[in-house]
Amino acid sequence: MATELKAPTFPESVADGTVVTWHKQPGESFQREEVIVEIETDKVVFEVNAPADGVLKKITKDEGDTVLSGGTIGEYEAGAVSSEPTESASSDESEESGHSDSNDSAVSPAIRKLLNEYEIDAALIKGSGKNGRIVKEDVMAYIENRSAPKPAPAQPTTSQSPATQSPATLGERFERREPMSRLRAKIASRLVEAQHNMAMLTTFNEINMKPIMDLRKKYKDDFEKRHNVRLGFMSFFVRASVEALKRFPAVNASIDGTDIIYHSYQDVGVAVSSPRGLVVPVLRNVDNMSLAEIESGIREYGEKAGSGKLAMDDMLGGTFTVSNGGVFGSLMSTPIVNPPQTAILGMHKIQERPMAVNGQVVILPMMYLALSYDHRLIDGKEAVGFLVTIKELLEEPERLLLGL
Incomplete structure (x- = not known):
């Protein structure tokens, strides 16, 4: 007797999904918990696992079709054996x-x-x-x-003009069309929404990375041995952002209609690249996390994003975002705020530049920082003060340890 195979129950924020790949076809058998089909939503890709051993009897939602939460996508017969030939x-x-x-x-x-x-x-x-x-x-x-x-044929004894050559010798002009993924479409929609609905501004500053680089160089081996994770720069920026958020609560707030929601916690989103586009998993209660815990959390999210295993809960919420375009070589950019958040910090490439220090020209590793913010809630004074606070904390890392 055939049993309905259903799509998973999506969160309230997800209306529907698209069938991406069927790993089984009608007549093929599967084992319990084996992945049968993948369904892509606006945020993540859900894997539908077999509820029991059996054979797929019918597909009612083909690849590319839209499916609702909990909707029927096919039929299977539990306990049956595949009848397809060997x-x-x-x-x-x-x-x-x-x-x-x-x-x-x-x-x-x-x-x-x-x-x-x-x-x-x-x-x-x-x-x-x-x-x-x-x-x-x-x-x-x-x-x-x-x-x-295609390889060019042997040249004949008489010369040919380009006009008389065959199209094969000149190569083919080619265009490829493929549908935009739901994740990419959702990213595009949210970016346009942010541009239309926010009074978005960006303020810039620059930071001398030498103190952090010296500290990292001195302790990175001991840090990795003790905590089994590499000491990177992101943990310092996330930690400094949390301290600055506590001093400037508006940057950690959000707008809901005509109300302002102030958060007593700091949940920091970390923008990471995945094969399906940019995603922003969230580190929860970062104020209670050590540098090692932050680094471990970022590494885990990076691995999940690379393998497409990020869960919906990993990306829900967030009161502030840190994005590092420097890993791709960006020298300066204006990041776009991720609604309903009101600000985002953009890190960039570390580049040696001549700087004036006590009347002397010194070559220092410098990084441009960018803070994009919603001017409806955050004044320019607060935005500049927030960015200067991060600059001071990172140029004097002792302040992070002493809470100064």
């Missing part, structure tokens, strides 16, 4: 019939749509999926290879 038998049948498993009947509706869009015959592509099934990566690889310039 791999050897399947290959024998393919050889006898003269067709490969990568024919038009062996592709999902989403792949078939992609093939039709680019006018590609499925028989030309060798599938890398199970039983030779064609997956999206196979199609994109074929398209890329097709668009690569």
Whole structure:
């Protein structure tokens, strides 16, 4: 007896999701807790695990289809055994019939749509999926290879003008179209929303990184041995931000209609890059965290983001954000505030520059800092004071330890 396979229950802030990849096809068996399908939402990708051993009987939501929270996406039969032929038998049948498993009947509706869009015959592509099934990566690889310039033929004895050469000798012009992911679309929507709904300004300052770099160089080996995590720069900036947030509560606040919400805690979002776009997981109650705990939290989020394992709870909330564009080589930028927060700190590339120190020109490792803020709530004086506080705390790290 077939049982409905349902999408997970999404959080209240997520209305629906999109079926990204089916890892099983009708007739294929699976084991309990094995991933059957992936569903992408505005924030994260949910993996739907098999509730029991069984066989997938029917797919009701194909790749690319929209599914509601808890909605039916297919049917399976618990405890059943797959009736599909073994791999050897399947290959024998393919050889006898003269067709490969990568024919038009062996592709999902989403792949078939992609093939039709680019006018590609499925028989030309060798599938890398199970039983030779064609997956999206196979199609994109074929398209890329097709668009690569072809080797020029041997030159004939008589010269040819460019106008008489065949298109193959000149290479092909190529365009590739693919739908924007839900995460990327949501990021775009929120950035535009922030620009439209905020009176956003950015103030800049610069910081001498030599004291922090010297401190890190002196203690990084002992720190790693003691805490089993590397000592980076982010933990210092997050820690300094927390101290500054306590001194300037408006920067840690948010606007709700005509009300101002002041938070007694500091939950700091740390912008990290993932294969699906920029995400901002949140470190909770950072005021109670040591530098080692901050570094461990950032590393864990980075690993989760890289493998697509960030959970919805990891990214909910946050009262302030720290973004480090310097890891990509950015010298200066104006970060965009992540609503409903009212400010974001942007770190940048460390670069040696000549600086005047006590009447002498000294080469120092300098970093530009940027604070973008919502001027509806935060005055320029508060914003500048906040950034100067971070500068003072980091140029004299003893202040972080002594609470000065």
